[in-house]
Amino acid sequence: MSVTAAQGFAAAGVAVGLKSTGKPDVALVVNRGPRKVGAAVFTSNRAKANPIIWSQQVVADGVIEAVVLNSGGANCFTGSFGFQTTHQTAEKAAELLGVSAGDVVVCSTGLIGTGDEVFRAKVLAGVEQGVAALSDDGGEAASLAIMTTDSRPKRSVRTHDGWTIGGMAKGAGMLAPGLATMLVVITTDAELTSAEADAALRRATGTSFDRLDSDGCMSTNDQVTLLANGATGIHPDLDVFAAVLADLCQDLARQLQGDAEGASHDITIRVVSAESETDAVEVGRSVARNNLFKAAIFGNDPNWGRVLAAIGTTAAAFDPYDVDVWMNGVRVCSQGGPDRPREEVDLAPRATDLLIDLKVGTAEATILTNDLTHDYVHENSAYAS
């Protein structure tokens, strides 16, 4: 059900030919109210796509009526024509839904530089068809329409104390912090103010999507949007809501990781006994971005030397000669030297656990990444053609 699991939301997914495969490529999510609270977090990339520039303005007042999403073109670096396309997309949806264009978020994903007249015409047609197809159980169709190189849709639902949160995500490459190449829409029928929705969303994404670093490449189009309509009339305990939202975001992040382009291992990097959480994140990220380590995991090679070479480039507090490294439960390195034989490590399973014990403090963080594979190179060398 994803975005239509919570009460008072409608969604649709339609096909208008943006994808050469003919699969669904335009999605709508509409908030039926009573409240129209919205919050969003955006890519921190300075190279921002037109939909990001537009949507940042929309969300500024904490009100969102609807979200229009398209795959099959990022509408990024497409000039003023491209920005007008985004604007017209919001206006078209607003007109058909009887709301203000300034309350319609737009999200696009696909190839950068794609956004010509043909693209515009198809997106506008998609809005028209999407509004006509809106349904209280349209969440599944919407989750299919936002897929690009995803092999499967990503959906998650949590229910707690009478209220529900549901979400959908797409993203398979260019997965990196701040955020990933991903579009996420989350809806809830809990009652929240705009400030509460914003705070909960930032807390939840900060430890989920922001810690998914599949390939170190940050997107121009990332956006995570939360819509809250208070349809249940229940005002949740905010800590509980934030925790449930974080759990749902982590579930979606794991689904993104599990479907990352070409990956053959889902690597969970847990850094413990750090002086600070910031240090733990920096150490984890340095490993998540080390191509040699990632290629070794692809080759089922527990090459802990590459872990130490990676973390040695950080400014985090630790002594490289006091660090322990565990792979899939086997301590392969203790105090910066060889420990158990590499043969004891079984890297055949897709799920791979790397534990780095810095031995200086009590903070920790977990970063999710993938291995570097032939298929990753293949898919990303052939994407545009």
Place this chain on the structure above:
Amino acid sequence: MSVTAAQGFAAAGVAVGLKSTGKPDVALVVNRGPRKVGAAVFTSNRAKANPIIWSQQVVADGVIEAVVLNSGGANCFTGSFGFQTTHQTAEKAAELLGVSAGDVVVCSTGLIGTGDEVFRAKVLAGVEQGVAALSDDGGEAASLAIMTTDSRPKRSVRTHDGWTIGGMAKGAGMLAPGLATMLVVITTDAELTSAEADAALRRATGTSFDRLDSDGCMSTNDQVTLLANGATGIHPDLDVFAAVLADLCQDLARQLQGDAEGASHDITIRVVSAESETDAVEVGRSVARNNLFKAAIFGNDPNWGRVLAAIGTTAAAFDPYDVDVWMNGVRVCSQGGPDRPREEVDLAPRATDLLIDLKVGTAEATILTNDLTHDYVHENSAYAS
């Protein structure tokens, strides 16, 4: 001739079984004087191999008598036993050469974690055989003995105003700034003080090896050593010497780039009209480390969107919507929008030029990198096994 092109140097390369192939694996370079000036720059990785820790002490007084280098084992994270191995290596060479162990630099390259009793015995045997094999034309043999996954040796010689600089380098993977996975020895018969040699070496490496960023992975064992014996009695103009040394270093850096593991393109990233050289370097590096861009070049795809997505992650001064991007002479993006059709860009040649015009100032920098290929993944997934 490499390190024996300048007067007053002897070198050797011998095989002692560190490499399973039976190829040469221990090299010696000895300064016959009259002066024994030495300078070196080291990896900035905090995870430092034993030979780095040792050699940093050796070079502190500006005097180097000899350099011992081995391939087939990095002697990194091998505990106190490993450090003793390095120490014994220097002592053995010193004893046979009649010099102080505190003036013998040791360099190792190979798999991290390799440095057991067998390794030690072979390296010590290599020192003994190497001293016996020292020759005034041993530069070629030495350059072969330091190769690991290199497909060919890297050598360069420059002569100017009566003095000569000669060098050898090895390195094919883990190539990244500060420095690359590389060992370099450079000799000159010009007359320099230790301070002059150090200053010239830092200037030369700062714009050559430090700007080679093949795969973003920083090594634990990198070292560039310069030996100067003043055998010609000529004290060079220091600016001229530094320029010639920089030219030689750049030649060796290009050779490393051209032989990088699995690479099919040598990419020269030139960033112009930056506000500062620091900005230009940051922008160039962000592209050099972007796996999606590098995979696109492997696929002969002039995907300029990935260039903008990469540089948007930097803090450099520029407007993403005012940037021009040229590939192999074709302006594919102007002012942050599509320009010439991608079909006009011919990416078939190995040499690939990327020009990024930031349009804010007058500074510029050039970063060298490679593409991300199936072969890179293959070689680095199978290295340890």
